[in-house]
Amino acid sequence: MRESLNNTFVKNSFAAIIIALILVMALSACAAPATRGSFIEGDVSGGEAETLNWILAADASSFGYVGYTLESLANYDNKFDIVLRCLAKDIEVTPDGLVYTLTIRDDLKWSDGSQVTAEDYVYTLKNLMFSDWLNYNYKDDWQEDAGGKKVFVTPAVVDDTTFTITRQTVQPEFIYTLYNLIPYPKYIAVKYEGDVDAFTRAKEFNDLSYTGNLGPYKFKQWLKNDKYVLSRNPQYFLGRDNGAPFFDEYIVKMFGTSAVMQAALDAGDITYCGIEPQNVARFKKMQDINVYTVPTRGYNIIAYNQRANGWEGLRKKEVRQALSMAIDKETITKNIFLGFAEPAYSFIPSSSPWYSDNTVMKLGVAPLNDKQQAMQLLRDAGYEYAKNGDRDILLGEDGKPVKLLMVTTPGSDVVESMSLLIKQELAAIGIDVEVKWVQWPTLLRQYMMNREPGTDQEPRYNNGPRAVSDETWDMTLMAHNTDPLAPSGSRVFFASDGGLNSFGFFNNRVDQLFQKIRSEEGMNKDQRSLMYGELARVISEEQPVDFVTYTRANRGFQSNVKGIEPGINMGYNYYLWRFE
Amino acid sequence: MRSYIIKRLIYSVIIAWGIMTVTFILLRLGPSSPVDRYILNIAARGQDVESVRQAIEARYGLDKPIIEQYFTYMGNLLQGNWGWSFSTSQSVADLIVTHWIYSFQLILLATIFAIVIGVGLGMLAAVKQNTKIDYAASIFSFIGISIPGFWLGLMLIMVFAVYLGWFKTYYDTSYPIWSLENIKQLLLPVLALGIGELAGYLRYTRSAMLDNLRKDFVTTARAKGLPEKTVIGKHVLRNAVLPLVTIIMFDLGSVVFGGAYLTEIVFGIPGLGQVSFNAIFANDYAVVVAVTLIGTFLVLFINLATDLIYTYLDPRIRYE
Numbered sequence: 001m002r003e004s005l006n007n008t009f010v011k012n013s014f015a016a017i018i019i020a021l022i023l024v025m026a027l028s029a030c031a032a033p034a035t036r037g038s039f040i041e042g043d044v045s046g047g048e049a050e051t052l053n054w055i056l057a058a059d060a061s062s063f064g065y066v067g068y069t070l071e072s073l074a075n076y077d078n079k080f081d082i083v084l085r086c087l088a089k090d091i092e093v094t095p096d097g098l099v100y101t102l103t104i105r106d107d108l109k110w111s112d113g114s115q116v117t118a119e120d121y122v123y124t125l126k127n128l129m130f131s132d133w134l135n136y137n138y139k140d141d142w143q144e145d146a147g148g149k150k151v152f153v154t155p156a157v158v159d160d161t162t163f164t165i166t167r168q169t170v171q172p173e174f175i176y177t178l179y180n181l182i183p184y185p186k187y188i189a190v191k192y193e194g195d196v197d198a199f200t201r202a203k204e205f206n207d208l209s210y211t212g213n214l215g216p217y218k219f220k221q222w223l224k225n226d227k228y229v230l231s232r233n234p235q236y237f238l239g240r241d242n243g244a245p246f247f248d249e250y251i252v253k254m255f256g257t258s259a260v261m262q263a264a265l266d267a268g269d270i271t272y273c274g275i276e277p278q279n280v281a282r283f284k285k286m287q288d289i290n291v292y293t294v295p296t297r298g299y300n301i302i303a304y305n306q307r308a309n310g311w312e313g314l315r316k317k318e319v320r321q322a323l324s325m326a327i328d329k330e331t332i333t334k335n336i337f338l339g340f341a342e343p344a345y346s347f348i349p350s351s352s353p354w355y356s357d358n359t360v361m362k363l364g365v366a367p368l369n370d371k372q373q374a375m376q377l378l379r380d381a382g383y384e385y386a387k388n389g390d391r392d393i394l395l396g397e398d399g400k401p402v403k404l405l406m407v408t409t410p411g412s413d414v415v416e417s418m419s420l421l422i423k424q425e426l427a428a429i430g431i432d433v434e435v436k437w438v439q440w441p442t443l444l445r446q447y448m449m450n451r452e453p454g455t456d457q458e459p460r461y462n463n464g465p466r467a468v469s470d471e472t473w474d475m476t477l478m479a480h481n482t483d484p485l486a487p488s489g490s491r492v493f494f495a496s497d498g499g500l501n502s503f504g505f506f507n508n509r510v511d512q513l514f515q516k517i518r519s520e521e522g523m524n525k526d527q528r529s530l531m532y533g534e535l536a537r538v539i540s541e542e543q544p545v546d547f548v549t550y551t552r553a554n555r556g557f558q559s560n561v562k563g564i565e566p567g568i569n570m571g572y573n574y575y576l577w578r579f580e
Numbered sequence: 581m582r583s584y585i586i587k588r589l590i591y592s593v594i595i596a597w598g599i600m601t602v603t604f605i606l607l608r609l610g611p612s613s614p615v616d617r618y619i620l621n622i623a624a625r626g627q628d629v630e631s632v633r634q635a636i637e638a639r640y641g642l643d644k645p646i647i648e649q650y651f652t653y654m655g656n657l658l659q660g661n662w663g664w665s666f667s668t669s670q671s672v673a674d675l676i677v678t679h680w681i682y683s684f685q686l687i688l689l690a691t692i693f694a695i696v697i698g699v700g701l702g703m704l705a706a707v708k709q710n711t712k713i714d715y716a717a718s719i720f721s722f723i724g725i726s727i728p729g730f731w732l733g734l735m736l737i738m739v740f741a742v743y744l745g746w747f748k749t750y751y752d753t754s755y756p757i758w759s760l761e762n763i764k765q766l767l768l769p770v771l772a773l774g775i776g777e778l779a780g781y782l783r784y785t786r787s788a789m790l791d792n793l794r795k796d797f798v799t800t801a802r803a804k805g806l807p808e809k810t811v812i813g814k815h816v817l818r819n820a821v822l823p824l825v826t827i828i829m830f831d832l833g834s835v836v837f838g839g840a841y842l843t844e845i846v847f848g849i850p851g852l853g854q855v856s857f858n859a860i861f862a863n864d865y866a867v868v869v870a871v872t873l874i875g876t877f878l879v880l881f882i883n884l885a886t887d888l889i890y891t892y893l894d895p896r897i898r899y900e
Contacts, residue, residue, distance in 0.1 A: 045845075045858060051669035056639070058618040058632060135635035140627050196639060197664075206669055224668045224675065225858060226753050226850035255750065256845030256854065260737060264749035267742045297624070441612035444619065460630055481624035489626020499628040500619070 037579050038249040039561070042261040042273030045225060045254050052222070053205040054182065055128055058137045065222075066182070068230050068250060069208045069215035071238075073102065074179040078567025080353055080485055082179070085238070086116075086214070088161065091178055097170040097523045100178060103162045107237050109212040110185045116214065118163035122155045123186040125165075133194055141177045144169045172522040173486035185210045213237045216245040216575035228252040238575065246578035265289065265556050272561070275554040277338040283556050292555045292566035295351040297481045299344045302327070302406075302422065302546040304475055307450065307504035309468040311404055312397060313383065320543040321363060322377035327425045329364035333549055336417045340554060344547035346536040347494065351550075351568050352484035356533035361540040364548070374429050385430055394430035403432045404474040407447050410437040415477055418548070422477070433475070446471040448502040462501040469502070476503075479551075484568065487532065488517045494539055505544035510535065581891075584899040585884070592880040596873055603872045604653065607865050608646050613637075614666065614863040640666055642865075653869070663866030667859060672870045675855060681757060683851030687840050689770045691832060694777035699824070701778075702785025706793060707812060717782060724779025733772035733846035740768060750848035773843040777831055784827055788820035795819075822893055829886040833879045 049061035054070075057063060071085040082090060086108055092101040108116035129136045130152045143150050146168040153174075154166040165178065188210055192199040204210050208219035216239065217230035230250045239245060253270060255261035262279055264270045268288065275283050275291060283289050304314040304323070313319040329343035342350065345360035362368050375385070378394060385392040386401070394402045406422065408415055423433040438446070449459035450467035457463055459470075483489050491514040492498045496506045513535040522528040540547070557564060563577040564570060615622075615633040622632050637643040641652065656663060662672035705717035741749040747768055755761040792798065793816055801811045841853030852871060859867035890897045 045854065046861075048858070050667050050862075053669060056666075056669075058615070058622065058636060060621050060624075135639045137622075137632045137635050138625060138627055139635070140631060141625070200639075200664065200669075201671070223678070223753055223850055224670070225679075225854045226848065253750065253848070254850075255848050257734075259734060260749060260846060260848065263737055263742050267745065267749045269741075269749045441610075441616050444616055445611045479620070481620060483624065483626070486626070489624070492623050492626055492628070499630060500623050 037247060038251055039247040039272070039577070039579075040251045040253050040270040042253055042255055042264055042270040044258050044261060045256055048225060048254055049228070051206070052208050052219070053200065053202065055124075055134065055136055055184065056200060065228055065252070066208065067215070068217045069211040069219055069233075070182050071214055072180050072182050073104070075572050076485065076569050077572050078565055078569050080569075083572060091175055093175065097172065097520060098167050100165045100167075100175065101158070101162065102165070102178065105237065106161050108214060109235070109237075110187070110214075111210050111212045112187070113212075114185075114187065115160065116183060116185075116212070117160045118157045119160075120183040120186050121181065122157050122163050123189065124181075124183045125155045127193060128184060128189060133196055134199065135196075144171065170520040170523060171518050172528060173488055173518065176483070176486045217250050220249070225254055227254065236575070242576070245575040262556075265558075268558065272555065272557045275556045277340045277554065280338070280340065280554045283554075288559050290557050290559050290561075290564075292557070292564065292570065293340060293552050294555060294566050294570055295349065295568045296551050296553045297349060297484060297568070298479055298551045299347070299349060299482070300418070300477070300479050300548040300551065302475050302477055302548060303503040304544060304546070305473050305503050306506075306544065307468045308466070309472040310504075311402065311474050313378075313381070313402065314474060316381050317542055318377050318381040319383075320546075321361075321541075322374040322381070322429070323426065323431075324363040324543050324546040325368055325374040325377065326371050326429045327364050327422055327546060327548070328369050329548060330366075330369070332418060332421060336414055336421065337549060337551065340552045341549040342552070344550045345540050346547055347480070347482055347490045347539065348487045348532060348536055349482055349484050349550050352482070352487060354484070354487055354529060354532040356529070356536055359533040359537035359540075361537070361543075363540070363543065364546065371425075371428050378429070392430040401432065402430075403434065405434050405436060405472065406475040406477065407436045407438055407443060407471075407473045408477040409440050409443055419477060422475075436473075443476070447473050447476065448500075450502065450504075461499055462497070462504075465496075465504065465506050467504075488514055494544065503544060505542070507538070507542060507544075509538050510542070513538065581899060585888075588884050588887075592877065592884070595880060596876045599876045600869060600873050601650070603869050604650055604865070605646065607863070607868060608642075608649065612863050614640070614642070614865075617862060636666075640664075653866075662870045665859070665864050665867045667862035667864035667867070668855075672866050675867065676852065676870060676874065679850055679852050679855050682751075682753075682849050683840055683844065683853055685757060685762075686766065686769055686773060686843065686849060686851060687832070687835055689766055690774035690777065690840075690843075691828075691835070693770050693774040694781055695828060697774075698778040698781025699785045699821075702782040703789055703812065703817065705782065705786045706789030709790060714786075717786070721779040721782040724775045725783070727775065729772050729776055730842045730846060732775060733769070733843055736768045736772055737846070751850075753850065769843050769847045769849060772846065773835070773840060777835070780831070781824065781828065784824055785820065788823055789816055792816045792819045818893065822890065825886060825889050825893065829882050829889075833882050 049057070049065040050059050051057050051062050052066055054063055054066045073087045074082050074084050077083055084090065086104050088103045088105045093099070102121070104116065104118060104121070106115070110116060125142070128134055129139060129142060142153055144153065144167055151168065155163060156166070157163050167174065184205070188202075188204050192202050199205070211218065213233065213235035214237070216233055216236045218233045220231045221227070221229040228251065232245055232248050236245065255264065258276060261270070261273050262275060265273050265283070266286070280291055284291050304310070304320050306315045333339065333341040333343060343362070343365050345362050346355065348355045350357070375392065379385070384395050386395055387393070396402045404426070406419060408419055419435045423435060426433050445459070447469050448461055450461070450469045451457035451459045451463045452466045453468060457467070480493070492500045494501065494505060494510055495514050496511050513531055516522060517528055517531050517535070522531060555570065560579050561577055562580045563573065565573060613633065615629070615636055618632065619629055622629050634643070641649060653663065662676070665672050665675050668675055701717050705714045708714050737749055741747045747765060751765055751769065755765065798811060798816060801815050840851065841857060843849070844851045844853045855867065856871040859871065887899065891899065
């Protein structure tokens with residue numbers, strides 16, 4: 001009997017323990033992942049931010065640094081779908097495309113506990129970003145041409161959480177500017193209003209002590225050229241339900257060289273960094289590292305100088321096409337980028353929703369990578385060939401062999417290899433290319449900036465069709481970026497009045513299309529898509545530049561980091577990343 | 581002597597002012613602008629480069645005539661205001677106060693390491709001339725002189741940090757400066773920076789010692805029955821050390837201005853070398869001028885110190 005009772009007791013106790021264990025396990029499974037450890041992101045010194053007082057920033061890193069502590073109104077996932085952040089609902093646009101209504105969440109707080117209101121956003125726009133005294137770098141984003149005058153859009157408060165922005169002209173891509181908006185706290189900013197020195201040195205803005213619950217992390221320390229340290233923000237408005245973020249600290253660590261940075265990833269001293277193409281295979285073999293290859297916004301171009309001080313042939317569309325046709329993009333992507341790039345044909349990256357693969361002219365890739373056809377195009381354009389031994393030499397209009405000067409900057413193995421390949425490819429169609437390496441400031445001042453000869457014009461990057469640079473040049477190799485959601489920003493390069501149209505490309509049809517995209521006609525997304533398709537077609541046919549490759553980036557993470565969604569905007573959900 | 585020092589200090593101030601003025605003017609007359617580095621970022625945002633340039637230059641007073649900028653700068657400097665670093669968003673004085681210690685500890689430890697080991701080995705090699713010790717020291721010094729510090733740093737990281745895991749791959753500023761952990765993590769950077777100097781001092785000491793060992797006063801000292809330790813330590817070394825001081829002080833100047841920078845870069849030490857290098861690329865004029873000024877004063881001070889050390893080491897030298 002006693003034994004039986006004992007047995008029953010033991011059995012019951014055992015069952016109770018099992019049930020308790022199951023309950024504990026179930027509860028832990030339901031609970032948010034435990035926060036632990038420091039996530040250390042490696043970066044090289046050139047990528048260091050300049051300021052946390054973001055309104056003064058011109059560099060992208062500064063906005064990135066601030067973004068850890070201060071969410072914008074919305075951002076995008078890898079499919080470019082909008083993900084709301086400080087917005088309570090998506091922006092409403094009136095059918096005429098002129099009035100935007102923005103409604104922010106009502107649970108956003110500054111560090112003093114006061115609510116972030118629509119008034120803070122409107123104040124930031126009107127009194128800071130649009131002010132004369134502060135000289136906001138990107139004020140162009142908020143200006144429009146109305147009756148020949150450049151004017152700012154008009155913000156207005158509706159209530160605590162709602163404000164409107166009214167335009168006088170339609171600009172369908174203006175909405176993407178709005179999504180990026182972040183506010184300054186009016187209660188602090190008013191103290192410094194009108195005094196640019198005081199605003200620049202304001203402690204609260206330089207140590208981000210005002211950010212309240214607006215970001216997943218809070219500022220902790222910034223030692224320049226070394227590290228930017230953020231600590232977990234337990235009040236983060238998007239972490240209320242799930243306990244995010246899940247790292248105690250988020251650190252951006254600067255390295256002097258990428259070699260040491262990658263050694264640090266290899267040794268496990270850092271959690272994440274970019275990996276150069278030549279090292280990807282080695283890292284992919286490591287069990288502790290996951291490497292993700294993702295598209296980027298970047299592309300490489302060869303710009304043809306169509307101004308009066310470039311070779312006259314470059315002013316003919318057929319000649320530019322012939323040159324681009326001779327340069328094999330697949331060899332560049334495979335042999336120079338080791339497969340971490342793809343041939344480019346347009347200023348719109350292939351990852352962009354506005355990219356149209358069927359309208360662009362695919363020069364540089366078979367069947368339009370053909371040296372014989374390229375030579376024929378040059379003959380059709382009126383140029384002749386002469387024999388020099390076994391070699392065909394292209395003769396210019398003056399009967400002399402054509403020799404082109406390609407100017408680029410030193411310091412990159414990729415650029416060096418590309419330059420040599422381009423030289424080799426064009427030699428095969430009878431054109432000698434001399435490569436000249438100059439430092440970036442020299443490239444800008446001597447080759448890209450231009451002015452009309454005989455005038456006292458101040459040199460600019462585009463002083464009109466008659467302007468020329470101080471030094472003569474024919475081609476330049478450069479890297480550019482495009483916003484995949486609003487590629488019309490590239491008008492700075494390709495429109496006749498584009499501020500960076502240093503190569504002198506002037507085409508009415510292109511100007512009209514850029515204008516149409518940013519007009520009422522562009523409000524309809526299908527129409528805009530067609531316009532972008534047409535624009536990409538015209539530009540690829542005109543070939544003012546040879547779009548060489550779209551680059552891909554390799555991101556290496558320690559394998560215990562979970563929650564990563566690889567893609568073009570893979571950081572969009574970084575506050576949900578965790579260690580496992 | 582006092583009047584000599586005062587005179588030298590006055591000359592130093594005049595020279596430093598001249599160098600500062602030339603640096604200030606050349607930087608502004610140079611072909612680059614603070615906006616250059618943003619051009620592609622500005623373009624990627626579809627912005628007009630010119631309007632951004634104007635905005636930045638207006639904000640930092642760079643749109644004013646050079647002469648006006650110069651007098652404003654000088655006025656501020658005389659009041660102890662070194663200006664504002666727009667590439668790091670803090671006052672230049674704060675920037676220097678925060679970062680000098682990282683360079684100083686590296687240079688100090690590397691110099692002590694190089695002097696102690698280099699001079700010691702050099703003496704040993706001279707005393708044991710044409711023995712295995714002498715040959716080994718010679719081979720070591722040739723290798724040490726030939727290896728670039730940058731490459732040596734990378735190799736030390738690969739071997740001791742990545743493969744053996746004895747050290748972190750980078751310098752960790754979380755440790756207090758006076759902690760053991762900090763001293764430990766400085767071991768590799770000190771080796772990378774100090775080996776080249778050490779090898780040089782070894783060669784110079786050996787050859788200076790050998791020169792003096794052959795002189796009559798050494799024979800006399802030995803004939804008088806002085807112990808060998810006294811002959812070497814008191815008579816030979818004291819005479820050999822004079823040219824060595826010049827070389828060490830000269831090296832110190834070049835380390836401050838350049839040598840330490842590469843080591844800082846490789847090991848991620850946020851010292852003044854990195855600060856000034858980044859400032860040059862960012863066209864952060866205020867920082868470049870301030871760092872040049874500090875460097876100038878340091879070199880002038882090192883020169884003055886060298887001259888004063890001479891008077892101690894060789895009582896025959898007198899400055900009037």
